[in-house]
Amino acid sequence: MKHIGIVCEGPTDYIILKGVIDQITSEKNTYVMLQPENDLTGKYGNGWKGVWKWCYDNASIRNELMKSIQPALDFLVIQMDGDVSRKEKSSHCWCEATQCAHKGKWNPLECDTTSAGRAACPIVLPCPGHDASVTGYMSHLKALLTTWLKETDDTCIVIPCDSTEAWIVAAYDQTDGIETVEAPWEHIIARGKYYHNIRISGQKKRIRIFEQFVPTVCENWSKVTELCQSAYDFEESLLALV
Template identity: 50%
Template sequence: MSKVIGIVSEGPTDYLVLKAVIDKITGESNRYLSLQPERDMLGRFGNGWKGVWRWCKETESVNTLMKEIQPQIDAIVIQMDGDVIRKEKEAHCLCDSTSCEQKGKVFPLYCDKHGDDCPVIIPCVSHKDGIEGTMMHGEKLISSVLDAEDMSNIAITIPCDSTDAWVVAAYDGFDDIETHEDPWKTIIAKKKEYHGIRVRGDKKNVHTYAIFSDKVAESWGEVTQRCRSAKKLEREVKRVFEI
């Protein structure tokens, strides 16, 4: 039986990938609502990973929200790319190893001291290295600020290094693609075409990504074999929907 699923994602291309693979995992054509970012991309929280984290921080009672929105939401999937952990200082402000006079006083996204004088050190020694450490840290970032009494119908996914890695896994079959930094720039958009599909430089196009998303869903079995973050999403979706 199909469900109504709310998605909180970094952007419209991630939204397309998530819709395609969730339908593949559940075997249903579900109905989706983009909770974040808002469709005009100029909403209250903004877009990108900061918009996701801000939505999680500032949305009061996610469980109540799910009931109040019509149609009522059965589940929420929250996505933040793993590259955030690799390169963004704000993501490490609250880590045990970080010593800062602002720590605990100002939420990282509201702090204006992330310049050269910021004490955050990357890579951070407060969490495990590798894909598992990245996913764990990303999940903690989201869950620690999420106002949700019940997490049974909420799934968190941290694609590594990004959902672009899942695209490369689907098309090229790279076993170590999750350790590859910025696969969009270095692989997909490196040339004018990617597997015969026109790519417009550094800018991601939703029409192009609709094709990519279908390929990821079609090759989902291979993607989950090559990407631990994809396999983790599959487990989370099955947990939420009790599959």
């Protein structure tokens, strides 16, 4: 049994990751959700920018942080959805292909929050520095997170494509090419009032709904890894740590 710290975009990602990690390791592990904080109103907020901020701010004290939690954390799992690479211009600010007069001067986390910043952004997607594919998105974001973290010892980076919800659809529907479907939550799971007899209350992602998804995702995990390159990559990376 391991004690694992998870840094992720949101609490529903945390729910799925916990179940999947237990499935992969065949153990009942214990977990700490480092990011986002439980009430989502903490220092970093939620979403991919929250993950970015957490990694950037805690890189230099990562080892001390892991030891300060009792029991000490055995390793970290850091999640960011592949759709960040697909649709978020500011995730490409450091790409070699990006030519920007403000590069290194403006904070990419803030430059897209104002109309002036958005107007000044020269980035065109898809970024020519990366393939617009599952492999390209994973490679881009893994490299980006590694840069922010500085060290990745005892760290497993996972990039679900297009998002964690793709793994859910793969488990339930066994859909080929599901990782290339944009926004599977909106376009598949939450299209109707029910998804495989699970009541879906609008577009908002709710923890109680995702808790109902976990058993099927875990039961069909081997099929998920067949259909989703990002799931297979996560399993291989995780097993290399444990």
